[in-house]
Amino acid sequence: MSPDKAFRGRCVQQPVTLERLLDADEIESWNVGEIHDALYYFDNIECPNSAVEAWRSGMALTWLSAAGALVRHCKGYTLDINWDVDAEQFGLSLLKDGDLLRRARMEVEESFGYDLLFIFRELEKRPLAEFEDALHDIVNTVVDTQVNEAALRLLMQLGSQIPIDPQFLDNNVLATRRTAVEYERRRNAEGLEVELLRRIGNQDEFYVELLGRMPLSNATLQALTNALSGSERQRQQAACVLAMQASREQVLRLLTGPDALIRHEAANCVSFHRDFDSILERLMMFRGTYPIRGTKTLLAMSRRKNQLVSRLKEMSVEQKRTRLELIQTAPWGLWDKGMRFWVNEQIFQSWASPNSSNASGE
Numbered sequence: 123m124s125p126d127k128a129f130r131g132r133c134v135q136q137p138v139t140l141e142r143l144l145d146a147d148e149i150e151s152w153n154v155g156e157i158h159d160a161l162y163y164f165d166n167i168e169c170p171n172s173a174v175e176a177w178r179s180g181m182a183l184t185w186l187s188a189a190g191a192l193v194r195h196c197k198g199y200t201l202d203i204n205w206d207v208d209a210e211q212f213g214l215s216l217l218k219d220g221d222l223l224r225r226a227r228m229e230v231e232e233s234f235g236y237d238l239l240f241i242f243r244e245l246e247k248r249p250l251a252e253f254e255d256a257l258h259d260i261v262n263t264v265v266d267t268q269v270n271e272a273a274l275r276l277l278m279q280l281g282s283q284i285p286i287d288p289q290f291l292d293n294n295v296l297a298t299r300r301t302a303v304e305y306e307r308r309r310n311a312e313g314l315e316v317e318l319l320r321r322i323g324n325q326d327e328f329y330v331e332l333l334g335r336m337p338l339s340n341a342t343l344q345a346l347t348n349a350l351s352g353s354e355r356q357r358q359q360a361a362c363v364l365a366m367q368a369s370r371e372q373v374l375r376l377l378t379g380p381d382a383l384i385r386h387e388a389a390n391c392v393s394f395h396r397d398f399d400s401i402l403e404r405l406m407m408f409r410g411t412y413p414i415r416g417t418k419t420l421l422a423m424s425r426r427k428n429q430l431v432s433r434l435k436e437m438s439v440e441q442k443r444t445r446l447e448l449i450q451t452a453p454w455g456l457w458d459k460g461m462r463f464w465v466n467e468q469i470f471q472s473w474a475s476p477n478s479s480n481a482s483g484e
Contacts, residue, residue: 393460
């Protein structure tokens with residue numbers, strides 16, 4: 123979880139307490155910025171009077187956070203953002219009732235990271251097409267994993283078709299690597315499927331999730347089926363992907379077959395499957411030669427998944443994304459591997475196609 127989310131999480135039910143902190147005599151400028159940033163995320167609160175003065179600060183974090191709180195909670199405030207292609211910098215103008223209060227330029231090369239993240243948060247609510255080149259420039263030039271991930275998310279939201287540097291697919295930071303792969307999936311799913319299949323059976327299991335979350339072609343499903351006769355690592359990884367995407371009949375064969383390694387890994391991943399409940403119902407009626415392990419865990423996952431799906435249907439896209447991101451930080455024992463992959467897929471879908479149903483099936 124990023125520092126700003128951790129800060130908001132500790133204070134999520136205390137907007138009044140936060141505003142009282144702003145009245146402290148010795149509060150540091152960066153604390154003022156963090157508090158205004160936290161206040162931004164509350165709904166239906168009064169205009170924070172402290173922000174009316176804080177936007178004058180010379181510290182970027184302080185004035186940007188104050189501007190965000192003013193635009194969100196105070197009547198008459200707006201923030202204009204534009205991109206200067208030649209100078210490669212953002213222009214920001216804070217206005218009150220149409221009158222200019224402050225104008226600032228933000229050069230990408232001199233960014234501290236948090237200033238770009240602030241801009242990205244504001245861009246989420248605006249037409250993105252005019253910022254496509256800016257976002258790609260930032261991805262290619264800024265050495266900051268949080269910034270890279272946020273820019274790629276916005277490019278996914280935009281539906282950008284511009285390729286990114288292939289090296290991002292093997293980035294040392296897993297979160298950045300995952301976001302880059304998801305961007306390529308949104309842009310070129312067929313090509314990515316081939317690339318991820320090539321990596322199945324290698325030492326790095328990271329790509330198992332990403333392939334298993336994608337709708338797969340018959341050729342890929344057959345290649346994975348063939349891998350069930352391969353090495354231990356090939357069998358294990360192929361079993362997980364197939365348990366997430368294969369037909370119900372094949373998944374049942376994986377869960378009840380003679381290979382204990384395949385049975386175990388299929389059970390770990392099957393909760394992702396769009397027909398999980400149907401598969402589980404048929405599994406409970408199975409009477410075979412080989413023991414079926416973990417049925418109580420699978421039943422618990424089914425209940426939790428159905429409860430979560432029902433709650434998510436009542437939420438806005440932003441609320442849904444926040445709820446899912448909180449689940450990502452939950453202790454491993456609460457959700458099995460398949461459900462963690464499912465949560466990651468829902469977050470991807472909220473960025474890639476916020477108004478469509480998800481590809482894994484709710």
